[in-house]
Amino acid sequence: MIRVLCLAAVLVLALAAPAAAHTVTAGTDLRIAQTIAGAEVTVVVKGTTRVPGPLRIGVIAYQPVSGLPIGLEVRSVEDGRTVTGTAQAAANPQYTQLQVERTGPHELKLSAGNETAVIPFRVLVERDSAGAFLIYGGLFVAAVLLVGGLLTGATARPGRAMALAAGAAAGVTVAAMVIVFESQVPAPPPDGAAPAPAPTTSTAEGRPYVQARMETVPAQPEAGEEFTLRVDLVDGSTGRPVDDLTAHHEALAHVVVTSEDGRYFRHVHPLRTAPGHLEVRLSAGRPGRYLAHAELERENSGGQLVAADFTVGGPAKASAESGTVTESGKTGAPATQAGTTVTPRLQPAVPIAGRPTTIDLDTPAGVRTWLGMTGHLLIRGQDGRFFGHVHEMGAPGSRVRFTFSFPEPGRYLAWVQYATADRIVTVPFTVNVTAPEAK
Ligand SMILES: [Cu+2]
Numbered sequence: 001m002i003r004v005l006c007l008a009a010v011l012v013l014a015l016a017a018p019a020a021a022h023t024v025t026a027g028t029d030l031r032i033a034q035t036i037a038g039a040e041v042t043v044v045v046k047g048t049t050r051v052p053g054p055l056r057i058g059v060i061a062y063q064p065v066s067g068l069p070i071g072l073e074v075r076s077v078e079d080g081r082t083v084t085g086t087a088q089a090a091a092n093p094q095y096t097q098l099q100v101e102r103t104g105p106h107e108l109k110l111s112a113g114n115e116t117a118v119i120p121f122r123v124l125v126e127r128d129s130a131g132a133f134l135i136y137g138g139l140f141v142a143a144v145l146l147v148g149g150l151l152t153g154a155t156a157r158p159g160r161a162m163a164l165a166a167g168a169a170a171g172v173t174v175a176a177m178v179i180v181f182e183s184q185v186p187a188p189p190p191d192g193a194a195p196a197p198a199p200t201t202s203t204a205e206g207r208p209y210v211q212a213r214m215e216t217v218p219a220q221p222e223a224g225e226e227f228t229l230r231v232d233l234v235d236g237s238t239g240r241p242v243d244d245l246t247a248h249h250e251a252l253a254h255v256v257v258t259s260e261d262g263r264y265f266r267h268v269h270p271l272r273t274a275p276g277h278l279e280v281r282l283s284a285g286r287p288g289r290y291l292a293h294a295e296l297e298r299e300n301s302g303g304q305l306v307a308a309d310f311t312v313g314g315p316a317k318a319s320a321e322s323g324t325v326t327e328s329g330k331t332g333a334p335a336t337q338a339g340t341t342v343t344p345r346l347q348p349a350v351p352i353a354g355r356p357t358t359i360d361l362d363t364p365a366g367v368r369t370w371l372g373m374t375g376h377l378l379i380r381g382q383d384g385r386f387f388g389h390v391h392e393m394g395a396p397g398s399r400v401r402f403t404f405s406f407p408e409p410g411r412y413l414a415w416v417q418y419a420t421a422d423r424i425v426t427v428p429f430t431v432n433v434t435a436p437e438a439k
Pocket of ligand 1: 251253254255267268269371
């Protein structure tokens with residue numbers, strides 16, 4: 001009887017062991033916002049649980065695109081193996097499956113229209129920890145031995161029953177010890193992770209800020225003509241391109257381009273065309289001075305803000321650019337919902353420099369998360385020297401609320417942005433901030 005039980009335990013453990021070693025947990029989705037072919041989209045690469053296996057890639061559209069096809073190409077950096085497919089950008093996209101053969105560094109190439117982006121990423125698969133195996137193994141052995149002990153005790157052989165009970169206690173002890181101490185043991189790095197930095201490298205020091213330059217091509221765009229805004233990132237000490245931007249708020253860089261008077265506003269997400277090079281195509285209908293602010297974050301460094309200005313020449317033309325992020329004041333669409341103009345409510349009504357102001361805006365039903373947040377508030381000083389960005393972090397509801405402390409008295413231009421089922425709504429407004437009362 002005992003022999004049968006023990007054999008059963010060994011068999012089950014032997015069968016269970018290989019399965020447990022292949023048990024992997026799902027990784028995290030990669031989400032990258034991109035402005036491509038004039039459309040604002042977010043590319044999602046679903047976390048995977050097994051490699052070789054299919055990688056699921058979808059493109060979420062945040063404005064009406066009737067079947068914008070996006071070419072997909074996934075390439076393993078280590079062996080050069082490439083798989084291709086197509087995704088249709090949509091509000092609720094279908095996911096395209098591309099087979100990957102290994103973990104580690106990969107590149108995702110996106111193409112739409114005549115634009116191409118290359119996004120580096122890593123395919124990671126969690127390794128099962130030895131601790132989990134010990135916990136489940138220990139509990140399993142204990143359970144088998146306890147049952148064996150009870151059966152043996154029932155057949156009146158107390159000595160053997162005691163021995164089995166002692167074994168069960170040992171199994172429970174092992175499992176309990178592991179449960180208690182596992183949290184203090186570092187988990188193994190996932191399969192495909194970047195090699196850990198050398199122990200001599202102090203991560204506390206961090207990396208220096210990127211040397212960033214923003215410019216337009218051509219240097220002076222013509223009104224109504226498409227131009228490219230380029231962001232070039234260089235490491236100050238080596239002079240080499242910087243290619244270690246982290247995806248913060250679901251983008252490699254957030255770029256806001258505004259005309260000096262604030263009537264033109266674009267919040268876009270440039271494409272990474274090559275290491276250290278980001279590009280986005282724009283057009284502006286009116287001549288004049290424009291400001292560009294880019295928010296980016298280098299790995300193990302910190303967030304930084306890069307500013308530039310440029311001049312659009314020529315006579316005014318109707319902007320060739322389509323899309324729903326329209327110039328404020330030109331069409332009433334962004335600030336109008338169901339025929340009523342929506343104005344944010346400020347508390348206090350006249351903000352005081354250096355003190356928090358709350359800004360409330362009613363939103364329609366069906367607001368959805370965009371760039372990881374329910375709402376975005378972008379604020380620019382009249383002269384462009386100040387640029388700020390805050391979020392509504394609560395769940396989508398009937399309003400968005402922001403708290404912001406304007407740094408100094410003066411006039412500010414501000415834009416609230418949120419995404420509905422089929423578009424990104426931009427609500428522009430201006431704020432006059434007073435000085436704190438002298439006492
Ligand atoms: Cu952004």
